[in-house]
Amino acid sequence: MTRNTRDDVVAAAGRLFAERGYHGTSMRDLGKELGLLGSSLYSHVDGKQQLLVEVVNRGAGFFQQAADDALAVEGSATERMRALIDGHTRVVLDHRSEVRTYLNEADSLDHERRASVIAARDRYEDAYRTVLKEGATDGSFRADLDPPLAAIFILSILNAVDRWYREDGRVDRDALVTGMFELVTEGVS
Amino acid sequence: MTRNTRDDVVAAAGRLFAERGYHGTSMRDLGKELGLLGSSLYSHVDGKQQLLVEVVNRGAGFFQQAADDALAVEGSATERMRALIDGHTRVVLDHRSEVRTYLNEADSLDHERRASVIAARDRYEDAYRTVLKEGATDGSFRADLDPPLAAIFILSILNAVDRWYREDGRVDRDALVTGMFELVTEGVS
DNA sequence: CCTACCGATCGGTAGG
DNA sequence: CCTACCGATCGGTAGG
Numbered sequence: 001m002t003r004n005t006r007d008d009v010v011a012a013a014g015r016l017f018a019e020r021g022y023h024g025t026s027m028r029d030l031g032k033e034l035g036l037l038g039s040s041l042y043s044h045v046d047g048k049q050q051l052l053v054e055v056v057n058r059g060a061g062f063f064q065q066a067a068d069d070a071l072a073v074e075g076s077a078t079e080r081m082r083a084l085i086d087g088h089t090r091v092v093l094d095h096r097s098e099v100r101t102y103l104n105e106a107d108s109l110d111h112e113r114r115a116s117v118i119a120a121r122d123r124y125e126d127a128y129r130t131v132l133k134e135g136a137t138d139g140s141f142r143a144d145l146d147p148p149l150a151a152i153f154i155l156s157i158l159n160a161v162d163r164w165y166r167e168d169g170r171v172d173r174d175a176l177v178t179g180m181f182e183l184v185t186e187g188v189s
Numbered sequence: 190m191t192r193n194t195r196d197d198v199v200a201a202a203g204r205l206f207a208e209r210g211y212h213g214t215s216m217r218d219l220g221k222e223l224g225l226l227g228s229s230l231y232s233h234v235d236g237k238q239q240l241l242v243e244v245v246n247r248g249a250g251f252f253q254q255a256a257d258d259a260l261a262v263e264g265s266a267t268e269r270m271r272a273l274i275d276g277h278t279r280v281v282l283d284h285r286s287e288v289r290t291y292l293n294e295a296d297s298l299d300h301e302r303r304a305s306v307i308a309a310r311d312r313y314e315d316a317y318r319t320v321l322k323e324g325a326t327d328g329s330f331r332a333d334l335d336p337p338l339a340a341i342f343i344l345s346i347l348n349a350v351d352r353w354y355r356e357d358g359r360v361d362r363d364a365l366v367t368g369m370f371e372l373v374t375e376g377v378s
Numbered sequence: 379c380c381t382a383c384c385g386a387t388c389g390g391t392a393g394g
Numbered sequence: 395c396c397t398a399c400c401g402a403t404c405g406g407t408a409g410g
Contacts, residue, residue, distance in 0.1 A: 023212035160345035
């Protein structure tokens with residue numbers, strides 16, 4: 001048992017916020033998770049809200065990096081869409097705690113921080129709108145597509161993954177990504 | 190200002206649980222919402238957990254009723270799918286508080302109640318699996334469709350509606366339902 | 379539905 | 395990272 005780093009504290013906070021929510025996690029709970037007292041956490045961080053901010057910022061960063069990578073993929077809009085879906089899925093499954101906290105606990109941030117999360121989400125969503133618009137223009141997708149609306153629908157599917165997907169289930173990651181990609185591009189018909 | 194009924198209390202609890210979450214709502218908050226003291230609520234209900242149970246049960250009931258109605262629609266699997274999408278959307282938009290609480294706060298239920306919510310969700314999801322299976326068999330949908338997976342994707346879109354949709358926005362209810370139906374059946378291509 | 383409480387727990391601090 | 399606290403708030407109760 002060596003001493004905890006500040007990073008350990010933020011990571012553990014992410015796990016508990018993801019599992020029990022921000023309001024459902026006390027500093028004493030977090031201390032117990034790390035093997036120390038709640039009051040001892042204040043030598044690592046200023047307060048509980050700061051922990052939430054840091055966890056949420058990590059989540060936002062992962063997503064934005066993935067979007068930038070996907071937009072850089074050369075080829076058709078369809079290929080970039082597949083890269084977006086693949087990247088999002090990877091982020092969700094590789095960083096579940098930060099992602100869950102980012103997606104579900106942002107309401108517990110103070111006004112200013114909350115606004116910046118909303119802005120970050122909009123920037124991220126814009127990657128989807130951009131690719132959809134490209135595809136509607138160049139003929140990869142339907143010309144009558146409503147890109148902002150379709151972006152919301154696609155992200156709804158993607159963001160829900162962490163709520164139900166289990167790594168040890170019937171569907172592996174590849175099948176998951178392929179399944180989402182096919183529904184998005186071709187639908188059920 | 191007449192006295193509050195038990196129904197008023199449950200309805201107000203739904204509003205606050207939906208807005209601030211179960212853990213983020215105190216009995217004193219709820220009392221203030223109704224114009225009385227937190228302690229006075231105990232003449233209407235046994236406790237906070239009971240309020241959550243009742244709000245969640247209302248949400249579950251609305252959804253199951255809508256699914257039963259949609260399954261009773263005669264015609265093609267495609268028509269029943271549209272009825273499912275339409276019904277779900279109506280429930281979400283007409284009963285936002287109960288729906289949000291049902292979808293987001295079920296984790297705060299005790300073990301037994303939580304298990305019964307999970308069972309209710311599975312029963313509801315089964316309506317989607319059934320229609321998808323019908324459609325895959327009778328040629329309305331792709332024969333290689335994975336109905337359980339497609340059901341999750343469709344419900345992901347539907348459940349997310351309450352997170353972003355605004356009644357006074359660019360998209361009216363009809364356009365919303367049509368947009369979701371088209372993405373689900375035809376995709377973006 | 380209010381008055382007057384209860385013990386428990388909360389986020390956080392002072393000082394080491 | 396601990397000891398020893400603080401005031402505030404929590405869900406809930408007794409009695410009216």
